[in-house]
Amino acid sequence: MQEEIVDKSVELGVRIAGLTAKQILKGLEAIISGLEKKQAETPDDAKEPKEEKEPKVKHGKQTLKELQKQNDGLSSIELKDPNLRQLYSAMKKDNIDFSAVKDGKGKYTLFFKGKDAEVMTHAFKQYTHKVVMQNATKPIKIDLSKAKEAAKALDAKRDKVKNRSKGAIDI
Secondary structure: OHHHHHHHHHHHHHHHHHHHHHHHHHHHHHHHHHHHHHHHHOOHHHOOOOOOOOOOOOOOEOOHHHHHHOOOOEEEEEEEOOOHHHHHHHHHHOOOOEEEEEEEOOEEEEEEEHHHHHHHHHHHHHHHHHHHHHHHHOOHHHHHHHHHHHHHHHHHHOOOOOOOOOOOOOO
């Protein structure tokens, strides 16, 4: 009885192997015929090697990791309480790749490519000039303190009346 089971299992294995071999041959023939059709459709002149696309290089404001991936060497400047919008616009005008990293309350480190050092100094001069001119033309804090002192002086001169009538008629 055991011999019959062994014989049947061997026979089944042989049948399956024959079927899978036939299926593999059919699949290979289909692939070869498809490649031949494709080759017949495209002329030899049209076969050109595909150009490899270079990874897109980001410009302007970016993260520190993106800036380091460009392998151009980094330089840095420490800033205290910068006006970031004006700084970003000055950098953008001069096409500088940079990254601003916050170090603490009001402290930033500005990283930029080493090869952009000359352009960076020019952009930073423009930024500082704008900030100085803005602070010089708008002395709001000084005017506000003068107004507070004037208000206190007027308030001190005024007589205080404790018992005022509020529209009631006294008889």
